Amino acid sequence: MADGTISSVLKKSGKEIQAAWTRELASALPSGKGRISAIELDQQTTEFLKLLTDVSEHAKGSDIATGDFKSLREFLEGVSRSRALQGFTSDETATFIFSFKRPLFEQLRIAAGKDADTLANQTWQATALLDSLGLHTVKSFQKTREEVINRQQREMLELSTPVVKLWDGILALPMIGTLDSARTQVVMESLLQKVVDTGAQIAILDITGVPTVDTLVAQHLLKTVTALRLMGAECIISGVRPQIAQTIVHLGVDLQGVTTKANLADALALALKRTGQTLKN
Amino acid sequence: MGEFLLVTIQVDMHDQLALKLQDDLSNAVQKNASRGVLIDISTLEMVDSFIGRMVADISGMSRILGAETVLVGMQPAVAITLVELGLALPGVSTALNVERGMALLRRKIDGVDADGIN
Numbered sequence: 140m141a142d143g144t145i146s147s148v149l150k151k152s153g154k155e156i157q158a159a160w161t162r163e164l165a166s167a168l169p170s171g172k173g174r175i176s177a178i179e180l181d182q183q184t185t186e187f188l189k190l191l192t193d194v195s196e197h198a199k200g201s202d203i204a205t206g207d208f209k210s211l212r213e214f215l216e217g218v219s220r221s222r223a224l225q226g227f228t229s230d231e232t233a234t235f236i237f238s239f240k241r242p243l244f245e246q247l248r249i250a251a252g253k254d255a256d257t258l259a260n261q262t263w264q265a266t267a268l269l270d271s272l273g274l275h276t277v278k279s280f281q282k283t284r285e286e287v288i289n290r291q292q293r294e295m296l297e298l299s300t301p302v303v304k305l306w307d308g309i310l311a312l313p314m315i316g317t318l319d320s321a322r323t324q325v326v327m328e329s330l331l332q333k334v335v336d337t338g339a340q341i342a343i344l345d346i347t348g349v350p351t352v353d354t355l356v357a358q359h360l361l362k363t364v365t366a367l368r369l370m371g372a373e374c375i376i377s378g379v380r381p382q383i384a385q386t387i388v389h390l391g392v393d394l395q396g397v398t399t400k401a402n403l404a405d406a407l408a409l410a411l412k413r414t415g416q417t418l419k420n
Numbered sequence: 421m422g423e424f425l426l427v428t429i430q431v432d433m434h435d436q437l438a439l440k441l442q443d444d445l446s447n448a449v450q451k452n453a454s455r456g457v458l459i460d461i462s463t464l465e466m467v468d469s470f471i472g473r474m475v476a477d478i479s480g481m482s483r484i485l486g487a488e489t490v491l492v493g494m495q496p497a498v499a500i501t502l503v504e505l506g507l508a509l510p511g512v513s514t515a516l517n518v519e520r521g522m523a524l525l526r527r528k529i530d531g532v533d534a535d536g537i538n
Contacts, residue, residue: 324500327496327500328496328500331496331499331500332496334496334516335495335496335516338516338517339516340516340520362503362504365503365508366496366499366500366502366503367499368508368514369491369494369498369499369502369503369508369509369514370494370496370499370514370516371491371492371493371494371514371515371516371517371520371521372516
């Protein structure tokens with residue numbers, strides 16, 4: 140009986156399984172070539188086999204959430220994290236585990252010989268175990284990807300809202316990209332804070348980099364303008380492209396009471412005039 | 421301060437206090453024949469719709485009594501809250517700090533004088 144179990148098979152023919160597994164991986168991931176070195180792959184397969192052998196010897200049951208599987212889980216998390224960062228797709232990452240099935244089953248069949256009961260039993264156990272390990276890998280892969288996306292979003296938010304001092308008492312905020320509620324909130328807060336810090340009288344919102352203006356975006360802009368007015372600063376919107384002007388009028392958005400200019404230069408000229416400053420040639 | 425009244429709100433406003441302020445202020449404008457009212461809310465950190473409306477009301481009352489009102493020193497958070505509440509306070513003049521508010525008030529009153537209304 141002991142002959143046919145997963146652990147004994149792993150122990151006995153670990154080398155053969157690893158060799159077959161590496162072949163499987165190589166054929167499954169032709170595009171993976173170059174992204175992950177053969178040495179690294181070899182290390183990963185060796186480590187996985189070692190951990191799996193340990194675990195299958197000691198672990199009771201095949202519930203991978205238990206403490207017995209902790210080291211194996213952590214190893215897989217590490218593997219999928221590194222793969223996610225290397226730009227692998229989720230199925231390529233999952234293949235790492237699933238391609239292990241065939242070599243293992245082959246060895247299980249050899250070990251079980253003619254004992255069909257043992258073979259079916261062990262194959263089922265191995266499938267259950269590897270499936271849950273594979274799912275865990277995909278799950279942690281997904282998690283890593285989400286972390287990357289979240290981080291990039293945060294960075295984008297910070298990158299895209301610089302408030303610059305243009306002149307004495309004049310601030311400019313060049314907005315790039317689509318405006319949504321979250322971004323407008325950040326823009327508004329940083330702009331208002333800057334107005335308090337610098338004591339600026341006029342803020343210029345430059346929307347040259349905003350691709351489209353719909354009613355929602357217009358509403359966000361109006362909110363910012365109103366908040367600025369409440370703080371005692373004036374606001375000029377600049378960089379309104381002809382298409383945007385057309386859209387705004389067609390949408391029936393009321394921009395009365397908001398000063399708008401076609402470009403930043405005009406806005407700056409107006410701001411200088413309002414603050415009583417002049418430029419000499 | 422001469423022909424101006426300066427009101428500094430330093431505690432969190434509750435409704436009763438706001439009503440009392442409204443009352444006192446309109447009486448003071450009448451008594452001193454003030455030409456301008458400065459409301460400094462730079463220490464006010466929280467507002468609700470009631471306070472927002474009260475500020476607009478004070479402004480309206482003062483105007484009827486012949487005084488201009490300027491709201492000064494609003495905090496960014498307060499401004500955002502008011503905008504989100506839909507209170508844009510139309511007709512209320514604002515300035516960044518007391519100094520600017522005073523200058524604005526002076527300009528307004530001089531402007532009115534120059535127009536020959538008073």
